[in-house]
Amino acid sequence: MSGIAAGAPAARHALGWNRRKLGDHVAGWSFAGPATLILLGFSLIPMAWALALSFTDSDLMRDGNNVGAANYQALLQDPVFFQALRNTGLIVVLYIPASLVIGLAVAVLLNRKVRGIGFYRTCFLVPYVVSATSVGLLMGYIFDRDFGLLNGVLATLGLPVQGLLGSPSQAMLVLTAVFLWTRFGFTVVIYLAAIQEISKEVLDAAAMDGAGRWTTFRHIIVPSVRPMTIFLAVWGVIDALQFFDLVMTTTQGGPANSTVTIVYYVWQLVFKFSAAGYGAAVAYTLFAGMLLLMLLAGLVVLLRRRAKA
Secondary structure, rough: HHHHHHHHHHHHHHHHHHHHHHHHEEEEEEEHHHHHHHHHHHHHHHHHHHHHHOEOOOOOOOOOOOOOHHHHHOOOOOOHHHHHHHHHHHHHHHHHHHHHHHHHHHHHHHHHOOOHHHHHHHHHHHHHHHOHHHHHHHHHHOOOOOOOOHHHHHHHOOOOOOHHOOOOOOOHHHHHHHHHHHHHHHHHHHHHHHHHHHHHHHHHHHHHHHOOHHHHHHHHHHHOOOHHHHHHHHHHHHHHHHOOHHHHHHHOOOOOOOOOOHHHHHHHHHHHHOOHHHHHHHHHHHHHHHHHHHHHHHHHHHHHHHHOO
C-alpha cells in the first residue's frame, strides 16, 4: 500500500505534464495551423498541379492530353530556351560578385560614425524597397536608345550615342546594372549588421598592434562576415534566377530575345503563346536547377564545418 501511495503523486505529475504538453501542442498549432493551410493552398498544391501540367499539352483553357516527357525533350531543341539560360546565367555571373564586393565595401563605409550616417544608410536602402515596376519605367526612360536621357547627355557632350536597351549586345548588361542598383541595398544591410556584431575589443586590439584599415578589413572583417557572404551568395543566385520585373517593364525580352530570361520565357509561353504545359516544364527545369544549387551550397557549408571541427 505504501508503494501505491508513493507512486500516486508521480502518476499525477506525469498526467499533469502530459496535459501541459498537449496544451502546448494545441496552442502551437492554433497559431501555426492557418499559416500552414495557406502554405499548402497557395504553394504546395499549385506546385503539384504545375508538375502534372508539365506532362500535358494544356493551354489553360482545356485540360490537354498527356504527352509524357515530350515537353522536357523539346527543351533540348529549343533555341530560345538556351538563349534564356545564357541570359539568366550572365545575370548570375555578373550580379553575384559585384553585389558582394560593392555591398561589403559600402557596408564598411556606412559603419563609420559620421554626421548624417542614418540618411546615407537610408539612401542605399531606398532602391531596394521601391517598386520594381516604377524602377523599370524610370530606367526605360533613362536608357532608351532613341529618346533616353543618357543618350541625350552623351549627344550634348559630343560623345557617341549608345544602343543601350535597343542594342542586343548592351541591353542585358544595362538590365544587370539596374538590377544590381535595385537589389544590393539588401546586401548592404546584412553586411552592416554582421560588421556591427564584430567585437570592439578585437578591433581595438588590432589597432593597438598597428593593423591598418586594409589589414583589419582583410584579416578581421572578411573572415567574420564569411557566413553572411555564403548566405547572400545563395540568396542572390535565387534572386537572379527569378529575374523578371525589369525585363517586363523595359525590353519585353528584346531586342532579338537578347534579354529573355527563364522566368520571362515561362510567362511568354503560358500567357502569350498559350503553351501552358510547355511553360510548366520550363518552370520545373528552373526549379530543379535552383534546388540543385541549394543542395550544393548546403553541402559546401557542411563540409566546411566538418573540416573546422
